[in-house]
Amino acid sequence: MSAKHFINDPTVLVDTALQSLSITNPSVALDATNKIVYRRPGHASQVSIISGGGSGHEPSFGAFVGSGLLSAAVAGTIFASPSAEQVRKAITSRVDTDKGVLVTVMNYTGDILNFGMAVEKAKAAGLKVEMVVVGDDVGVGREKGGKVGRRGIAGTVLVHKIAGALAAQGASLEQVYRVAKLTADNLVSVGASLEHVHVPGRAPLDPKAEGSLGADEVEVGMGIHNEAGSGRAKVELPELVKTMLSQLLDKNDKDRAFLNVNSNEVVLLVNNLGGVSVLELGGITTEVVKQLGEWGIRPVRILSGTYMTSLNGLGFSISLLNVVNTDIGGPSMIQLLDYPCEATGWSAPIAKETWEAKNTNTREDGTTSDQSIKPSGLKADASAFTEKLTSGLEALISVEPEVTRFDTVVGDGDCGIGLKRGAEETQATGDLVVDVANIVPVIENSMDGTSGALFAIFLNALVHSLRDLSPGEATPQLWSKALKQSCEALARYTPARPGDRTIVDALYPFVDTLGETGNIKEAAIASNKAAGKTKGMRASLGRAVYVGGSGFETVPDPGAFGLASFFLGLAGTEPDEEGWEM
Known part of the structure; x- marks a missing residue:
């Protein structure tokens, strides 16, 4: 895990992060001295809900303060509990106490002791206060957990959301406490991480130190403070998810069978520990939902996002909430989960009606197979056309390693792979317009990035031009x-011209020379020479402009080189015959 941070002073980091919550949500205020984020006065009286813990788990807990969720959150330093005095201050002076206060805390010794001491002091002062401890983690089983019990992790936010919604609807302290505890008792969670996290202000972790994770290892059940889990493994995502779900759901695992999950109504929370990209978390969520289906579980609500982190932890957790009857004669757990709130940390914008509609309708493609490209009327030797096109494609495929090497120096390394992928999927039939038209969807579907778009625009324009010029x-x-008409069409969409170090450097000379001489070999040679001149040419367009460096001095433009190679193959001319210099 990276030890580089924009803010290296942990005190400044926590203080400024807390300050941001009052900046981004006008309804909350900050007691900076005591690190308390709380709702500003002026709202209707209700049961107040307070939570908190060490910093480093954002958006938990401060970003969950707001209407319909927490009334206040108390922050400690990074991964350390706030003091009992901080919590007492929150209970007695930062929230409404008329209808009572519910304190929720995760099952960590320091949190329980400090929050518990504050609760007892508040009770001694005559306030109505209850406390619920959340322990949802199954990463450590009964035997190892002993008297300490299960740790609290991301499932805790579901307790906050449900209890906060109930309190906002005017329920009594007794009812809010009962439903909060019922929710906590019906939660199971487990996490996994690829690395330990680095805390700003501390010495970097030695990757060779005892307890460090190997490059290909994952810790199953790792806690949100770098605590060890149930073990380490070298597994791909499907096997990892299988292990995690087994720990959550296997009734025969007596060490971890904490909850008999009801497959009728289950809420799934896939939580980012902070360092997983949104893209990858999406893939993880899909895998989790797929495997839950193999257990016969189809969640009635699916939450996927960042709710409780371990700083920038490169991991995720899975939480399952067994939806049960609240027995309070009011809203159900699902209704409470769906209830609107105004807190910057809560992300669940899908409405109750959308979930319950279970809409499975889809739209079909607007085109059908009977709308295929019609013959052009252009006459050509089909076998010769196929032979030349095949030769060009084979030449393109053969230079793919070089194109990729060049693109790695001056770009992102995908150009050659894209060209090769598009070339390998192209099949020629011999009809000019039909063949060119059939190439277009292959280019569009197989080639990513700028090169793919340029080729697709050019070829679409070429189809149009050939059809306009037919029959003949x-x-x-x-x-x-x-080809000239296609170049003109391409010029409407890109400012690239010869000299900008793009594929245009190889395209225009080919088209111009073919028009002047009518000789495809001379056109290919001209294209090849022009592509060679891009070595040392500073880019004016494309990603290479931003990459910078001196790589452009050592290699030609990858796209121009690839296109020139295609033209040489088309003409049946070997690159080395033309004195290509590398």
Whole structure:
């Protein structure tokens, strides 16, 4: 895990992060001295809900303060409990106490002792206060957990959301306490991480130190403070998810069978521990939902996002809430989960009606197979066309390693792979317009990025130009005219011109020379020479502009080189015959 941070002073980091909550949500205020984020006065009286813990788990807990959720959150330093005095201050002076206060805390010794001491002091002062301890983690089983019990992790936010919604609807302290505890008792969670996290202000972790994770290892059940879990493994995501779900759901695992999950109504929370990309978390969520289906579980609500982190932890957790009857004669757990709130940390914008509609309708493609490209009327030797096109594609495929190497120096390394992928999927039939038209969807579907878009625009324009010029003989002059029209069409979408170090450097000379000479070999040679001149040419467009460095001095433009190679193959000319210099 990276030991680099924008804010290296942990005190400044926590203080400024807390300050941001009052900046981004006008309804909350900050007691900076005591690190308390709380709702500003002026709202209707209700049971107040207070939580908190060490910093480093954002958006928990401060970003969950707001209407319909927490009334206040108390922060400690990074991974350390706030003091009892901080919590007492929150209970007695930062929230409404008329209808009572519910304190929720995760099952960690320091949190329980400090929050518990504050609760007892508040009770001694005559206030109505109850406390619920959340322990949802199954990463450590009964035997190892002993008297300490299960740790509290991301499932805790579901307790906050449900209890906060109930309190906002005017329920009594007794009812809010009962439903909060019922929710906590019906939760199981487990996490996994690829690395330990680094706390700003501390010495960097030695990757070779005892307890460090190997490059290909994952810790199953790792806690949110770098605590060890149930073990380490070298597994891919499907096997990892299988292990995690087994720990959550296997009734025969007596060490971890904490909850008999009801497959009728289950809420799933896939939580980012802070360092997983949104893209990858999406893939993880899909895998979790897929495997839950194999257990016969189809969640009635699915929450996926960042709710409780371990700083920038490169991991995720899975939480399952067994939806049960609240027995209070009011809203159900699902209704409470769906209830609106105004807190910057809560992300669940899908409405109750959308979930319950279970809409499975889809839209079909607007085109069908009977709308295929019609013959053009252009006459050409089909076998010769196929032979030349195949030769060009084979030449393109053969230079893929070089194209990729060049693109790695000046770009992101995907150009050659994209060209090769598009080339390998192209099949020629011999009909000019039909063949070019059939190439277009292959390019569009197989080639990513700028090169794919440029080729697709150019080829679409070429189809249009060829059709406009048909019927007739497919002479070099006709090809030249169609190619020139395609270049003009391409120029409407990109400012790239010869000299900008793009594929255009190889395209224009080919088209111009073909028009002047009618000789495809001379056109290919001209293209090849122009592509060679891009070595040392500073880019004016594309990603290479931002990459910077001196790589452009050592390699030609990858796209131009690839296109020139295709033209040489098309003409049946070997690159080394033209004195290509590397």
